[in-house]
Amino acid sequence: MLGDFEVVAGVEVHAELATKTKIFCGCTTEFGGEQNTHVCPVCLGLPGVLPVLNRQVVEYAIKTGLALNSEIAEFSKFDRKNYYYPDLPKNYQTSQYDLPICLGGYVEIEVDGVKKRIGITRVHMEEDAGKLVHSGATISTSDVSFVDYNRTGVPLLEIVSEPDLRSVDETVAYLEKLVQILDYIEVSDCRMEQGSVRFDVNVSLRPKGSDKFGIRTETKNLNSFSSVRRCMEYEIERQAEILSEGGQVIQETRTWDEGKGITLSLRSKEEAHDYRYFPEPDLVPMVIERKWVERVRESMPELPDSRRQRLLGLGLSAYDAGVITSSRDLAEFFDQALAKFKDAKTLANWVMGDFLGLLKAKGLLVQSSPVKPEGLAELLTLVENGTISGKIAKTVIGEMFETGKGAAEIVKEKGLVQISDTSALAGIIDEVVNSNPQSVADFKAGKERAIGFLVGQVMKETKGQANPGLVNKLLKEKLETM
Amino acid sequence: MKISKEQVEHVAMLARLELTEAEKETYTEQLNSILEYAAVLDKLDTKDVPPTAHPLPLHNVFRDDVVKPSISQEEALANAPDQEDGFFKVPKIV
Structure with a gap:
């Protein structure tokens, strides 16, 4: 299918920030809520209002920039990106154009044992748009649409990668890593099912060995890793077919139809991109003092890579260390248990086996687990000191999930103490x-x-x-x- | 002439303005005379002047991340030309 072509891809990631309020007003960012109830004159763009920047948004942007090895700008400003669309009540999006808050940087990925640095072009702050509900099945078959502005003005970071990605696997690995980092540094809740992280994927093909880029398409608003994978596979095949028949790919924005598993052209008058950016007169510029950057740097948590390295140093396998550090919550759980039970390998086996297995069976998240890190450590200590056998411990952990009781309590109640007499x-x-x-x-x-x-x-x-x-x-x- | 009639048509389209032929002519002329007037600035040497980000000598005006009450759905929709079930209702988009 791919034949003599090479894939060139780059991604724009939009992540909603975990602030309590919107970027320019005090409306809540809480998800859900009845339509048009988390709005005010500022986010509705009514005449005569003035936006005021939420300091926490800047702080989160700095934190993200540091985690992505970016340079934090000393001087940054907002600009207006002008376009007409009903999800945008002001007819412009307040975004950043030529002076974004973070420039450059990279994320390190590993695919099939090969490490690679994926460049970050920039990270900028902007506001989210509202939500549209169409009367028909799709936007183009709808006579009317309905708008909910609750999401309008929720702070976003747009993270733009360099066109450094050369395969679907690399792209997905990059996105997984990026989302993992955002999760670790707690700037976004990363709830993909609620659309708090969305991906725009740029894909082009070029003859192998060529150093020029081919013509690309951009597929917007993908909201899961599996959609990115399927969409890219489809788009690569579509473009390869056009090119191998001697045709030309049209540079355009496309949309992903999850149900049909295809991308569709979004060509329309809207495509005449002419955003007429200009500096936002309602907001004054930002001067990011270095002591602010240093203060944020000092508050940075341990990032996934160094955490993984630390676990490898404790004798865990690469696979185990990878699974345990895949989410901050699980990594934190492991570390808290490790503080009470020192045998890292045994702990890892239990976390990866019975603990995650039972969580999954119950459809629970790590943070809502009835078995806490101290509880698991207590159970494993009972095995280690010979009070119960490993086999009995498996029954006990099941019981702990069911009843929320402690390991020692269950062992005592049920008379499960190992006979060592x-x-x-x-x-x-x-x-x-x-x-x-x-x-x-x-x-x-x-x-x-x-x-x-x-x-x-x-x-x-x-x-x-x-x-x-x-x-x-x-x-x-x-x-x-x- | 710095601004062509086509540019006026383009900008009108982007701003969703419907202009008559006569208006297009008028605006082309008026926009050009405004630009000509401003062209006096071209005489200045701005090589070492950084672009102005904001006319006010202010920076870092922030607010704390504290929730304030929003307005009600009725208030939000009070000026909407059309509405339904608490939504703003808009005509066909594309």
């Missing part, structure tokens, strides 16, 4: 040995494995509560005297 086990071992003469004979004849069966029988008799190591030792001693 030699005298208590001696009788059961005698019984098992007496009732399994064949296995005893096998062992005596040199079949070492026969002891496994006998251990199993003892475990069964004790409902899994016997200390398996001790049973093994006692059985061997017993058999050697026979």
Whole structure:
């Protein structure tokens, strides 16, 4: 399909910031709410109002720039981007044009074991638009549309990448990494299903070996990694087909039809992009003092890459470290448990296995888990000090999820304490040995494995509560005297 | 003439203004005379002058991230030419 072509892609990411209020007024940014109730004269663009910039937006932009290795501008301003569209009550979007808050930077990705730096062109602040509901199935088949301005004025960061991406996998890896970073530094809640992060993907093809860019298309407003993947695969195939037939790709904006799995042209008069940017006269410029930048830098949390490195240093596999650091919440959970239970590898096995498995089965998020980090650490300590066996611990963690009770409490209540008492086990071992003469004979004849069966029988008799190591030792001693 | 009639038509389209032929002629002429008047500034050497971001000598006017009450849906829609179920209702977009 791709034949002799190479993919060249770049992405613009729009992330809604996790501020309490909109960028230029005190309206709440809370998601949902009845239509047109989170609005005021400023965000509705009524005449005679003045916007005032939310300081937290600038702070989050600086934080993002630092996390993306960008240069934080010393002088920055807002501009008006003029266009007519009903989701924009002022007929212009307050955005940044030639003096964005962050310039340059990069995100490091890894695909198939190969590391690569994806350049960041710029990061700028702007306001979100309102939400349109169409009377018909699509915008073009609708006679009327309905507008809700609750989202209008919610602060956005637009993060523009360089055209450094060379495959679908690289693009998705870049986006996953970027969203992971935004999640870690807590500038956006990154709820993709609520549209708080959206992607515009630019794709072009060029003959392999060429250093010139081909003609690109831009597909707007994708809101999941899987949509990006499917959309790019479709667009690459579409463009490859045009080019291999000697045709020309038309430079245009396209839209992704999730249901049909295709991209469609959005060509219209709106496409005559002529935004007539000019400096926003209602807002004064920003002078970003270096001490502000340094203060933000000092408050930066540990980023995913260094966190991953730290976990690798504790002996975790690359895969385990990757899963645990995939979200800030899970990484925090792990670290908090690790503070109470030092065996990182054992902890990782439990977090990745039973803990995540049970969370998923219950449809819960890490932060709403009934089992807290201290709770898991308590359970694993009980295994480590021999109070319960690993097998019993699996039952206990299930019970912890069900009841929200602590591990020690459950063990005590249900009498699950491991039998590590030699005298208590001696009788059961005698019984098992007496009732399994064949296995005893096998062992005596040199079949070492026969002891496994006998251990199993003892475990069964004790409902899994016997200390398996001790049973093994006692059985061997017993058999050697026979 | 610095501004052509086509440019006037283009800007009118972007601003969703419907102009008669006579208006197009008038505006082309008027816009040109405004530009000619402002052209006196071209005589200044601005090589070392940074572009003006704002005429006021102010910067960093911020507000704290504190929620203030919004207006009601009725108030928001009070001046809407058309509305339905709490939404602004707009004619066919494309």
